[in-house]
Amino acid sequence: MKDLRYPIGRFSRPASLSPAERKAAVADLAALPAAVRSAVAGLSDPRLDTPYRPGGWTVRQVVHHLPDSHLNAYTRFKLALTEDDPTIRPYHEERWAELPEARTAPLQTSLDLLAALHERWVLALRALSPEPFARTLRHPESGAMSLDTLVALYAWHGRHHLAHITSLRQREGWG
Numbered sequence: 001m002k003d004l005r006y007p008i009g010r011f012s013r014p015a016s017l018s019p020a021e022r023k024a025a026v027a028d029l030a031a032l033p034a035a036v037r038s039a040v041a042g043l044s045d046p047r048l049d050t051p052y053r054p055g056g057w058t059v060r061q062v063v064h065h066l067p068d069s070h071l072n073a074y075t076r077f078k079l080a081l082t083e084d085d086p087t088i089r090p091y092h093e094e095r096w097a098e099l100p101e102a103r104t105a106p107l108q109t110s111l112d113l114l115a116a117l118h119e120r121w122v123l124a125l126r127a128l129s130p131e132p133f134a135r136t137l138r139h140p141e142s143g144a145m146s147l148d149t150l151v152a153l154y155a156w157h158g159r160h161h162l163a164h165i166t167s168l169r170q171r172e173g174w175g
Helices: 019-042 061-084 100-104 109-127 148-173
Strands: 136-139 145-147
Touching: 019 061, 019 109, 019 148, 061 100, 061 109, 061 136, 100 145, 136 148, 145 148
Parallel strands: none
Antiparallel strands: 136 145
């Protein structure tokens, strides 16, 4: 693996998705909670507290980061569905990952939160016709983004962090 930061490569930002691409992205979101739960199954505390790369977050921080990030994404998605081109508020994910509970808490609550959040988010996504996916929001740093782009981004984001965990397990021979 060349770059441990991007085990599946960097995100490629689409303007829109085909129906098949959208369906695949939603399927990725639906599958993520179980995949993360499986990826951390059987890991001891010392392994959960191992960074996935030198200078990177620990496995524990990655797991706690996923519902933090995806809660923000879900809220942004809902704002874009109910407001005209809302400007969203960024947050300092790196600071969130350094908070005490992100560094030390057991994983169960975050795994359960991720599962419940994704169940609700996927229900919302699957209930929409194609037209709302063209709605936009504005990120102060990265500009306008369609809901298609947001869905693609967070499907990638889940796979990206899942690969941090699974590639570490593979490199370390943790089975």
